[in-house]
Amino acid sequence: xxxxxxxxxxxxxxxxxxxxxxxxxxxxxxxxxxxxxxxxxxxxxxxxxxxxxxxxxxxxxxxxxxxxxxxxxxxxxxxxxxxxxxxxxxxxxxxxxxxxxxxxxxxxxxxxxxxxxxxxx
Numbered sequence: 001x002x003x004x005x006x007x008x009x010x011x012x013x014x015x016x017x018x019x020x021x022x023x024x025x026x027x028x029x030x031x032x033x034x035x036x037x038x039x040x041x042x043x044x045x046x047x048x049x050x051x052x053x054x055x056x057x058x059x060x061x062x063x064x065x066x067x068x069x070x071x072x073x074x075x076x077x078x079x080x081x082x083x084x085x086x087x088x089x090x091x092x093x094x095x096x097x098x099x100x101x102x103x104x105x106x107x108x109x110x111x112x113x114x115x116x117x118x119x120x121x
Contacts, residue, residue, distance in 0.1 A: 035067045043096035061087070062097045 012020050042063050064081075072080055072090070080086045091098045 031067065035065050039065050039094065039096045060099045062091055062099055064090075064097055068094070068097075 009017070042065075068090075069081070072086075076086075
């Protein structure tokens with residue numbers, strides 16, 4: 001692997017190497033900052049809007065940014081997202097991705113009223 005990196009480094013003219021290095025570093029940081037800003041925007045939306053349980057599917061627990069999904073999937077294997085301990089640790093470290101605002105259900109005389117105004121039995 002280091003031979004590939006060295007051959008790529010040798011292909012870059014010496015007067016441009018510092019600029020290419022800065023761009024690679026800054027480009028990664030820009031993606032990281034954008035992902036965090038997007039997650040914070042999603043957190044504002046998640047806390048302002050109710051999440052509903054979907055019969056047969058379950059309850060929405062989190063909205064995972066695509067970048068995080070693939071980062072950890074490639075690093076640990078995509079089955080990591082099925083591991084409850086990993087998911088709990090991810091939500092602990094990234095609380096802005098957790099969904100905490102759920103639709104409230106009210107039962108009156110046996111009739112179920114959901115947060116969206118629908119009546120079910």
